Amino acid sequence: MKTAKEFLKTIFFIEILRGLALTLSRLFTHAVTRRYPKVKRPAQPGFRGLHALVRDRDTGKEKCVGCCLCAAYCPSQCIYIYTSEDEDHKKIVDRYEIEVLRCIFCGFCVEACPFGAISLTEHYEYSDYSRDAFYMTKERLLSNWDKYMAGQKGEGYFRKFWRPMSEDFGTPEKQATWRKIQNAK
Amino acid sequence: MLIMSSICAICFLGGWTIPQFITNTLPFLLKVPGILWFLVKVYAFMFFYYWVRATLPRYRYDQLMAIGWKLLIPLALVNILITGLVKIMV
Ligand code: SF4
Ligand code: SF4
Numbered sequence: 489m490k491t492a493k494e495f496l497k498t499i500f501f502i503e504i505l506r507g508l509a510l511t512l513s514r515l516f517t518h519a520v521t522r523r524y525p526k527v528k529r530p531a532q533p534g535f536r537g538l539h540a541l542v543r544d545r546d547t548g549k550e551k552c553v554g555c556c557l558c559a560a561y562c563p564s565q566c567i568y569i570y571t572s573e574d575e576d577h578k579k580i581v582d583r584y585e586i587e588v589l590r591c592i593f594c595g596f597c598v599e600a601c602p603f604g605a606i607s608l609t610e611h612y613e614y615s616d617y618s619r620d621a622f623y624m625t626k627e628r629l630l631s632n633w634d635k636y637m638a639g640q641k642g643e644g645y646f647r648k649f650w651r652p653m654s655e656d657f658g659t660p661e662k663q664a665t666w667r668k669i670q671n672a673k
Numbered sequence: 674m675l676i677m678s679s680i681c682a683i684c685f686l687g688g689w690t691i692p693q694f695i696t697n698t699l700p701f702l703l704k705v706p707g708i709l710w711f712l713v714k715v716y717a718f719m720f721f722y723y724w725v726r727a728t729l730p731r732y733r734y735d736q737l738m739a740i741g742w743k744l745l746i747p748l749a750l751v752n753i754l755i756t757g758l759v760k761i762m763v
Protein backbone atom coordinates (compact mmCIF):
# COMPACT_ATOMS: atom_id res chain seq x y z
CA MET A 489 0.00 0.00 0.00
CA LYS A 490 1.14 3.48 -0.78
CA THR A 491 1.26 6.04 1.96
CA ALA A 492 -0.78 9.19 1.61
CA LYS A 493 2.37 11.22 1.00
CA GLU A 494 3.42 9.05 -1.90
CA PHE A 495 -0.11 9.18 -3.23
CA LEU A 496 -0.10 12.96 -3.24
CA LYS A 497 3.30 12.87 -4.87
CA THR A 498 2.02 10.84 -7.81
CA ILE A 499 -1.15 12.91 -8.16
CA PHE A 500 0.72 16.19 -8.40
CA PHE A 501 3.60 14.78 -10.49
CA ILE A 502 6.11 16.05 -7.96
CA GLU A 503 9.07 14.31 -9.55
CA ILE A 504 8.22 15.60 -12.99
CA LEU A 505 7.73 19.11 -11.63
CA ARG A 506 11.14 18.92 -10.03
CA GLY A 507 12.59 17.89 -13.37
CA LEU A 508 10.84 20.80 -15.03
CA ALA A 509 12.25 23.16 -12.44
CA LEU A 510 15.73 21.85 -13.12
CA THR A 511 15.48 22.33 -16.88
CA LEU A 512 14.03 25.79 -16.36
CA SER A 513 16.89 26.81 -14.10
CA ARG A 514 19.35 25.46 -16.68
CA LEU A 515 17.72 27.68 -19.27
CA PHE A 516 19.41 30.69 -17.69
CA THR A 517 22.91 29.27 -17.35
CA HIS A 518 25.67 29.25 -19.91
CA ALA A 519 25.83 26.40 -22.38
CA VAL A 520 28.59 23.90 -21.72
CA THR A 521 29.05 23.10 -25.40
CA ARG A 522 32.45 23.92 -26.85
CA ARG A 523 32.23 25.64 -30.22
CA TYR A 524 34.72 23.15 -31.53
CA PRO A 525 36.29 24.42 -34.73
CA LYS A 526 36.53 27.87 -33.21
CA VAL A 527 37.43 26.88 -29.68
CA LYS A 528 39.83 23.98 -29.61
CA ARG A 529 40.46 21.83 -26.64
CA PRO A 530 44.19 21.53 -26.10
CA ALA A 531 45.48 17.97 -26.37
CA GLN A 532 46.45 16.54 -23.04
CA PRO A 533 50.06 15.57 -22.53
CA GLY A 534 50.73 12.16 -23.98
CA PHE A 535 47.86 12.38 -26.42
CA ARG A 536 48.13 9.75 -29.14
CA GLY A 537 47.57 11.45 -32.46
CA LEU A 538 49.16 11.28 -35.88
CA HIS A 539 52.41 9.37 -36.20
CA ALA A 540 55.79 10.92 -36.78
CA LEU A 541 59.19 9.41 -37.40
CA VAL A 542 61.81 10.94 -35.18
CA ARG A 543 64.38 12.94 -37.07
CA ASP A 544 67.85 12.55 -35.66
CA ARG A 545 69.25 15.96 -34.87
CA ASP A 546 72.83 14.92 -35.66
CA THR A 547 72.32 13.22 -39.00
CA GLY A 548 69.13 14.97 -40.09
CA LYS A 549 67.74 11.62 -41.12
CA GLU A 550 65.33 9.22 -39.48
CA LYS A 551 66.42 7.44 -36.34
CA CYS A 552 64.70 4.25 -37.44
CA VAL A 553 67.03 1.38 -38.28
CA GLY A 554 64.45 -0.87 -39.83
CA CYS A 555 64.36 -3.57 -37.18
CA CYS A 556 60.63 -4.11 -37.82
CA LEU A 557 59.80 -4.55 -34.15
CA CYS A 558 57.06 -1.96 -34.35
CA ALA A 559 55.57 -3.67 -37.39
CA ALA A 560 55.67 -7.00 -35.62
CA TYR A 561 54.04 -5.58 -32.52
CA CYS A 562 51.36 -3.51 -34.22
CA PRO A 563 47.98 -5.13 -33.47
CA SER A 564 46.37 -3.93 -36.67
CA GLN A 565 49.42 -4.76 -38.77
CA CYS A 566 49.41 -1.45 -40.54
CA ILE A 567 53.12 -0.66 -40.59
CA TYR A 568 55.03 -1.68 -43.70
CA ILE A 569 58.80 -1.55 -43.71
CA TYR A 570 61.06 -2.35 -46.67
CA THR A 571 64.78 -2.46 -46.11
CA SER A 572 67.81 -3.15 -48.22
CA GLU A 573 71.53 -3.43 -47.76
CA ASP A 574 74.06 -0.91 -48.94
CA GLU A 575 77.66 -1.54 -49.97
CA ASP A 576 78.96 -1.50 -46.41
CA HIS A 577 76.42 -4.17 -45.46
CA LYS A 578 74.45 -1.56 -43.53
CA LYS A 579 70.71 -1.80 -43.40
CA ILE A 580 68.87 1.09 -44.97
CA VAL A 581 65.18 1.75 -44.61
CA ASP A 582 63.84 2.23 -48.12
CA ARG A 583 60.23 2.59 -47.23
CA TYR A 584 58.52 3.06 -43.89
CA GLU A 585 54.80 3.35 -44.34
CA ILE A 586 51.86 3.48 -41.99
CA GLU A 587 48.28 3.07 -43.07
CA VAL A 588 46.83 5.51 -40.61
CA LEU A 589 43.23 4.59 -41.40
CA ARG A 590 43.78 1.15 -39.94
CA CYS A 591 45.74 2.31 -36.94
CA ILE A 592 43.96 2.11 -33.60
CA PHE A 593 46.39 4.51 -31.87
CA CYS A 594 47.32 2.02 -29.21
CA GLY A 595 50.83 3.42 -29.04
CA PHE A 596 52.40 -0.03 -29.06
CA CYS A 597 54.73 0.94 -31.90
CA VAL A 598 56.20 3.69 -29.73
CA GLU A 599 56.51 1.28 -26.86
CA ALA A 600 58.13 -1.40 -28.96
CA CYS A 601 60.76 0.69 -30.67
CA PRO A 602 64.13 0.18 -28.99
CA PHE A 603 65.53 3.30 -30.61
CA GLY A 604 62.79 5.80 -29.81
CA ALA A 605 62.32 6.33 -33.52
CA ILE A 606 58.56 6.50 -33.89
CA SER A 607 56.25 8.79 -31.97
CA LEU A 608 52.63 9.80 -31.78
CA THR A 609 52.16 13.55 -32.07
CA GLU A 610 49.39 15.63 -30.59
CA HIS A 611 48.04 16.46 -34.02
CA TYR A 612 44.61 15.00 -34.66
CA GLU A 613 42.94 17.20 -37.27
CA TYR A 614 43.90 15.53 -40.49
CA SER A 615 40.61 14.53 -42.07
CA ASP A 616 40.68 14.40 -45.85
CA TYR A 617 38.67 13.32 -48.84
CA SER A 618 41.02 10.69 -50.25
CA ARG A 619 42.52 7.56 -48.85
CA ASP A 620 45.95 8.50 -50.10
CA ALA A 621 46.06 11.35 -47.64
CA PHE A 622 46.15 8.81 -44.83
CA TYR A 623 48.88 6.70 -46.27
CA MET A 624 51.97 7.95 -44.49
CA THR A 625 55.23 7.47 -46.32
CA LYS A 626 58.60 7.92 -44.71
CA GLU A 627 58.96 11.46 -45.99
CA ARG A 628 55.56 12.47 -44.71
CA LEU A 629 56.22 10.90 -41.34
CA LEU A 630 59.49 12.78 -41.06
CA SER A 631 57.82 16.03 -42.02
CA ASN A 632 55.19 15.33 -39.37
CA TRP A 633 57.99 15.35 -36.84
CA ASP A 634 59.24 18.68 -38.12
CA LYS A 635 55.75 20.11 -38.06
CA TYR A 636 54.32 18.86 -34.77
CA MET A 637 57.26 17.83 -32.66
CA ALA A 638 59.75 20.58 -33.34
CA GLY A 639 61.94 21.86 -30.53
CA GLN A 640 61.40 21.09 -26.87
CA LYS A 641 58.27 19.09 -27.50
CA GLY A 642 60.04 16.39 -29.43
CA GLU A 643 63.01 16.31 -27.11
CA GLY A 644 60.92 15.86 -24.02
CA TYR A 645 58.52 13.41 -25.59
CA PHE A 646 60.14 10.09 -24.86
CA ARG A 647 61.46 10.98 -21.44
CA LYS A 648 58.08 12.25 -20.39
CA PHE A 649 55.74 9.56 -21.55
CA TRP A 650 57.79 6.49 -22.34
CA ARG A 651 60.53 4.77 -20.50
CA PRO A 652 63.40 5.66 -22.77
CA MET A 653 64.18 2.18 -24.03
CA SER A 654 66.94 3.62 -26.16
CA GLU A 655 68.81 4.50 -22.99
CA ASP A 656 67.71 1.89 -20.51
CA PHE A 657 67.51 -1.72 -21.54
CA GLY A 658 67.10 -3.07 -18.01
CA THR A 659 63.96 -4.57 -16.60
CA PRO A 660 61.80 -2.01 -14.87
CA GLU A 661 61.55 -2.51 -11.13
CA LYS A 662 57.81 -2.78 -11.07
CA GLN A 663 57.51 -5.24 -13.92
CA ALA A 664 56.69 -8.80 -12.98
CA THR A 665 59.65 -11.01 -13.83
CA TRP A 666 60.29 -14.68 -13.80
CA ARG A 667 61.85 -15.69 -10.53
CA LYS A 668 63.94 -18.79 -10.02
CA ILE A 669 62.16 -21.30 -7.86
CA GLN A 670 64.29 -22.05 -4.86
CA ASN A 671 64.84 -25.60 -3.72
CA ALA A 672 63.43 -26.90 -6.94
CA LYS A 673 64.06 -30.56 -7.53
CA MET B 674 1.82 21.61 -32.10
CA LEU B 675 0.62 25.04 -33.25
CA ILE B 676 -2.95 23.78 -33.71
CA MET B 677 -2.95 21.94 -30.42
CA SER B 678 -1.62 24.99 -28.61
CA SER B 679 -4.24 27.19 -30.29
CA ILE B 680 -7.04 24.83 -29.28
CA CYS B 681 -5.70 24.72 -25.73
CA ALA B 682 -5.47 28.51 -25.62
CA ILE B 683 -9.06 28.87 -26.82
CA CYS B 684 -10.50 26.12 -24.63
CA PHE B 685 -8.66 26.71 -21.39
CA LEU B 686 -7.16 30.20 -21.42
CA GLY B 687 -9.99 32.18 -22.99
CA GLY B 688 -8.56 32.72 -26.45
CA TRP B 689 -8.21 36.37 -27.44
CA THR B 690 -9.54 37.88 -24.19
CA ILE B 691 -7.86 38.71 -20.94
CA PRO B 692 -9.34 38.40 -17.46
CA GLN B 693 -11.64 41.11 -16.20
CA PHE B 694 -9.64 41.91 -13.08
CA ILE B 695 -6.61 42.83 -15.16
CA THR B 696 -8.51 45.20 -17.44
CA ASN B 697 -10.21 46.77 -14.41
CA THR B 698 -6.90 47.78 -12.91
CA LEU B 699 -5.10 48.52 -16.20
CA PRO B 700 -7.79 49.75 -18.60
CA PHE B 701 -5.33 50.72 -21.38
CA LEU B 702 -4.70 47.02 -22.03
CA LEU B 703 -8.11 46.88 -23.72
CA LYS B 704 -6.61 48.76 -26.66
CA VAL B 705 -4.19 45.90 -27.39
CA PRO B 706 -5.58 43.78 -30.27
CA GLY B 707 -6.94 40.38 -29.26
CA ILE B 708 -4.70 38.48 -31.67
CA LEU B 709 -1.72 39.49 -29.55
CA TRP B 710 -3.16 37.94 -26.40
CA PHE B 711 -4.02 34.87 -28.37
CA LEU B 712 -0.48 34.57 -29.73
CA VAL B 713 1.01 35.08 -26.29
CA LYS B 714 -1.10 32.22 -24.94
CA VAL B 715 -0.29 29.97 -27.89
CA TYR B 716 3.42 30.59 -27.46
CA ALA B 717 3.16 29.96 -23.75
CA PHE B 718 1.68 26.56 -24.52
CA MET B 719 4.36 25.90 -27.09
CA PHE B 720 7.01 26.80 -24.54
CA PHE B 721 5.42 24.32 -22.19
CA TYR B 722 5.57 21.69 -24.92
CA TYR B 723 9.28 22.23 -25.44
CA TRP B 724 9.88 22.41 -21.75
CA VAL B 725 8.29 19.05 -21.05
CA ARG B 726 9.96 17.56 -24.09
CA ALA B 727 13.36 18.74 -22.96
CA THR B 728 12.80 17.45 -19.44
CA LEU B 729 11.34 14.06 -20.33
CA PRO B 730 12.92 13.14 -23.65
CA ARG B 731 11.28 9.77 -23.78
CA TYR B 732 8.52 8.96 -21.39
CA ARG B 733 8.36 5.19 -21.35
CA TYR B 734 5.21 3.86 -22.92
CA ASP B 735 4.11 1.73 -19.99
CA GLN B 736 4.57 4.71 -17.68
CA LEU B 737 2.52 6.82 -20.03
CA MET B 738 -0.23 4.20 -20.01
CA ALA B 739 -0.02 3.99 -16.23
CA ILE B 740 -0.40 7.75 -15.88
CA GLY B 741 -3.31 7.81 -18.32
CA TRP B 742 -5.27 4.83 -17.10
CA LYS B 743 -4.37 4.60 -13.45
CA LEU B 744 -4.06 8.24 -12.54
CA LEU B 745 -5.66 10.76 -14.90
CA ILE B 746 -8.84 8.83 -15.75
CA PRO B 747 -9.66 7.98 -12.10
CA LEU B 748 -8.90 11.58 -11.17
CA ALA B 749 -11.28 12.80 -13.89
CA LEU B 750 -13.98 10.41 -12.70
CA VAL B 751 -13.56 11.51 -9.11
CA ASN B 752 -13.70 15.10 -10.34
CA ILE B 753 -17.05 14.44 -12.09
CA LEU B 754 -18.38 12.72 -9.00
CA ILE B 755 -17.39 15.53 -6.64
CA THR B 756 -18.70 18.21 -8.98
CA GLY B 757 -22.02 16.38 -9.26
CA LEU B 758 -22.27 15.96 -5.48
CA VAL B 759 -21.51 19.61 -4.92
CA LYS B 760 -24.18 20.57 -7.45
CA ILE B 761 -26.76 18.40 -5.72
CA MET B 762 -25.87 19.52 -2.22
CA VAL B 763 -25.52 23.24 -2.77
S1 SF4 C 1 49.57 2.99 -32.71
FE1 SF4 C 1 49.18 0.78 -32.57
S2 SF4 C 1 47.88 0.35 -34.34
FE2 SF4 C 1 48.83 2.34 -34.71
S3 SF4 C 1 50.64 1.90 -35.89
FE3 SF4 C 1 51.28 1.96 -33.75
S4 SF4 C 1 51.15 -0.17 -33.06
FE4 SF4 C 1 50.00 -0.03 -34.98
S1 SF4 D 1 60.88 -0.49 -34.03
FE1 SF4 D 1 61.75 1.56 -34.27
S2 SF4 D 1 63.72 1.23 -35.26
FE2 SF4 D 1 62.55 -0.67 -35.50
S3 SF4 D 1 61.55 -0.42 -37.49
FE3 SF4 D 1 60.11 0.32 -35.96
S4 SF4 D 1 60.52 2.53 -35.81
FE4 SF4 D 1 62.25 1.61 -36.89
